[in-house]
Amino acid sequence: MARQYYKESxxxxxxxxxxxxxxxxxxxLLMSLKKSPGNYLQALRAIPxxxxxxxxxxxxxYLWNHAASSRVQKYGSNEAVVGDLVIFQGSTIETAETAINLECVDDSIENNSDSLNELCETNDPTNENIPVKALTxxxxxxxxxTIDDVVLPMPGSRVIYPNNDVAEVYSIMAKKDGISLTGSPHNIKEFSITSLTGSYRQVFQRPIDFQWELLKYTDAHVPLAETDLDKITKAKSLIEAREKDAAVDSNITRVNDEKDVNVSDIAEAEATDLLKSxxxxxxxxxxxxxCxxxxxxxxxxxxxxxxxxxxTLNEKYGS
Structure with missing residues (x-):
């Protein structure tokens, strides 16, 4: 309603x-525009x-997700292919991210475009210290x-892109959105992809410490596992709370359709339903x-x- 009001008035x-x-x-944004009408750059900088x-x-x-989907669609998920990016053997994804510093924007230079430009000019995407290569x-x-070594870049000024069709996904989607991945057409690098140095993410991850267990239960309202909050507060389980409530209410009766109905009878009927495993x-x-x-x-x-x-699951099985 507020946005519609501003649009109209x-x-x-x-x-x-x-x-x-x-x-x-x-x-x-609005408070900045109220103070300096028409200064949209300053208004954007007013956002935390x-x-x-x-x-x-x-x-x-957003770009990475589409590139990852394209990688699987084009080349499958069984093996690495020519042009895929991988972290050098002996290195880790953390090593690669440390090498490119993740971001070149710093709080101390947030509003100093000259300092920001100088800093970002050092972001050479061909930096040999970055332990990433395209497979030959x-x-x-x-x-x-193997496929577990394949990574894709989060766009930035110090990353390289795959040497195959997957690289086109980044450029095509960015161009469609009017975004440059290699420069700052408006000369305000703070609001550009190039203000970030970028990083790499593995396309496939395997869970570790994996365990599974089949559990039988009858009451859908009783938790099957302790939450972190339960462990911290040592709160009583819902089962104990329900048993306490049942003990207090066991002798209460109510009138329904002018007939006395004992709550214990209702509890017995509910218990029959709960016996369904x-x-x-x-x-x-x-x-x-x-992940x-x-x-x-x-x-x-x-x-x-x-x-x-x-x-649809909630409608079928109940919440």
Missing amino acids: GDIEGTLRRLPRHLIAERA RTLRMMYVHSYQS LEDIASQIY HTALKLTFTLPAS YATMVIRELLKTSTSVAYHK
Whole structure:
């Protein structure tokens, strides 16, 4: 409603009164424009830096996700191919990220474009210290590298791209969005992909410490595993709470349709339903940063993780 009001009226003061306080970015933009009308660059800089960087990081991940999907569609998931990027044998993904410093934007130079330009000019994507290479026919024949070694870049000024068709995914999608991956057409590097040095992520990750267990249960409302909060607070389990409530209410009666109904009879009927046994799969594993358990479950069970699909499950089995 506030955005529609601003679109129709252009009234910043009135929009700020209507805008919820948790919309930090929007309020920062409007307050800056109120102070300096027409200065849109200053308005963008009024957004907290961590939030501004999140926008750029999100776009990096967006490109990476599409590139990873394209890599699997074009070349499968069984082996490395010519042109794939890999971390040198003996190095690690952490070594590669340390070598390229992850970001060249620093709080101390946040609003100093000259210093920022000088810093980013040192970001040479051909830097020989970065332990990443594109595979050749000789590398494939040697069978030194496997699919587990394949990485893809998070776009930035100090990364290299695959030497195969996957590289085109980055350039095509960025061009479609009007984004340059190699320069700063507006000369404000703070708001460019090139303000970040970039990083690398492995395309495939294998969970470690993997364990599984089949559990039988009858009450869908009772947790099957302790949460971290349970372990910290040592809170009573829901089973104990339900037993206590049942003991207090066991002698209470209520009137329904002008007939006395004993709660214990209701509890007995519910207990009959609870005796129906269900089976649950409990998984325990460890993943590195930037990996998600939902993706592991999707690959194991071969089921969708979309919101729409899980809504159908809720409708079918109940929440």
